[in-house]
Amino acid sequence: xxLRNIREAGESVLEKKCKPVKExxxxxxxxxxDMFETMYDAGGVGLAAPQVGILRRLFVIDCDGEHxxxxxxxxxxETSGEQTGEEGCLSVPGKCGIVTRPNYVKVKxxxxxxxxxxxxxxxxxxxxxxxxxxxxxxxxxxxxxxxxLQDVSYEEETEEE
Numbered sequence: 001x002x003l004r005n006i007r008e009a010g011e012s013v014l015e016k017k018c019k020p021v022k023e024x025x026x027x028x029x030x031x032x033x034d035m036f037e038t039m040y041d042a043g044g045v046g047l048a049a050p051q052v053g054i055l056r057r058l059f060v061i062d063c064d065g066e067h068x069x070x071x072x073x074x075x076x077x078e079t080s081g082e083q084t085g086e087e088g089c090l091s092v093p094g095k096c097g098i099v100t101r102p103n104y105v106k107v108k109x110x111x112x113x114x115x116x117x118x119x120x121x122x123x124x125x126x127x128x129x130x131x132x133x134x135x136x137x138x139x140x141x142x143x144x145x146x147x148x149l150q151d152v153s154y155e156e157e158t159e160e161e
Contacts, residue, residue: 001033003041004052009092013050015138018057021072024114028058032070032112035060044090046128048135051091059132063124074109074133083123087131087141088152096152097145101130 007013021028031054039047039060048059062068081103088096105126108118121129131141142149 001030001037004034004038006038006042006047006090007051007053009089009140009142013053013055014091014135014140016050016055017138018050018055018136020057021110024112028056029112031056031058032060036062036068039090040065042090045124046132047090048132050135050138057136059135061125061128061132063128069119070112071107071129071132072110072112072114074107074129074136076105076107076130076133077118078104078106079126079130080104081122083127084146085127087127087145089131089141091135092140092142092149094152095142095149097142097149098147099127099141099144100146101127101144105129107133 035047035052038052045063046059046061049056057073059071060068079102082100083103084098084100086096087099103126104122106118106120107129110116
């Protein structure tokens with residue numbers, strides 16, 4: 001496993017549509033492992049292959065550090081509801097913005113062994129799936145932001161008594 005360089009907004013690889021993964025090869029298995037390691041190291045909850053320079057329809061997600069998911073050739077089957085909240089991206093470091101997305105998503109994909117699965121998700125997991133899936137079509141979350149991008153503040157606020 002190895003850390004990969006995360007591509008940043010403005011790099012053309014992030015603006016291209018990805019090609020399907022045809023089979024699990026040693027390179028794809030290594031890519032999946034590297035993507036998880038890179039995502040965890042950067043403090044993210046999701047990472048798509050184009051974010052590490054690979055134009056394949058593949059992303060990984062782990063919203064809580066306990067439920068890692070691999071999505072290969074994902075297909076959004078259904079969405080509903082609405083949620084509006086702050087969103088950021090490892091490819092747009094130090095920035096965040098308000099984005100409205102569906103609150104529910106049903107997605108069909110293949111896992112790291114090319115076994116098909118269907119997953120229904122809500123709230124943060126739904127947001128992450130839709131965010132990462134956009135990357136596979138060359139779309140950054142910044143195209144969905146309502147209002148200006150904000151600087152991310154890492155300072156903790158303290159309560160006054």
